[in-house]
Each structure stands twice: as C-alpha cells, then as structure tokens.
Amino acid sequence: MSKTFAYIIILIATILIVINGFKLDFEQLFEGDSLIGLIGITASLCTIVIMLIFLTSKKIEDKVSRK
Template sequence: MNKIISYIILIIAVGLAAFNTYHIDFNNMWADDSRTAIYGVLVSLIVVLIVLINLQSLKVKEKLK
C-alpha cells in the first residue's frame, strides 16, 4: 500500500471515529444508536492501528533496501 493512500485512510478513519463519538449517548450507552456508534468507533480505531502497523512495515522495508 502506498504511503499517501495509507495517510488518506488514516485521516478518514480518525474522522469517522470522531463522528461516531459525537453520536454516542453517554446516558444510555447500549441503546441501538449508541451501540452502532460504539461499534463504529471501535472499528475505526482498529483501522487506525492496522494502518499504523502498515506504515511502520513500510519504514522497515525501506531501511532494508
């Protein structure tokens, strides 16, 4: 995966995490809408983690060349 594409995916994932965090009802966390927002935040954070791992692997790959 290209670095530019990785950074674009990273920005989109952070934006979606922020958007979904805004939609969580902290008074009723496990209501239907809040549950969907919580799942969205978790999935976005997992995507961020995977993209960061990919960026680190690209750095290692460049150093080995």
C-alpha cells in the first residue's frame, strides 16, 4: 500500500464524516438515521487513525532503511 493510497483513503473518510454529519438529529441522536450517522462517523474516524498509524510506520521504515 502506497502513501498516495493512504491519503486518498483519508480524504474519502473525511468526506464520509461530512456526509454522515448531515444525517444527525441532535434531538434523537441514538435513534434511526442518527444512529447510522454516528456509526459511520465512528468508522470513518477509526479509518483515519489507522491510516495515520500506517503513514507513521512508513516514515519510521524509511528512516531505518537509510541507516
């Protein structure tokens, strides 16, 4: 998996956070479409964290291989 692919995944996850944010109804946050929106936002945030960990590991790998 390349760094470019990771950045594309982060961009898609960010777009999905915005889209799912529009589904939220703060009066009934844990019911219906709001619950689906919350699950989507949580999954997208997890994806971003995983991709950031991947990018950090790639940076470490590059530094170790240079020595």
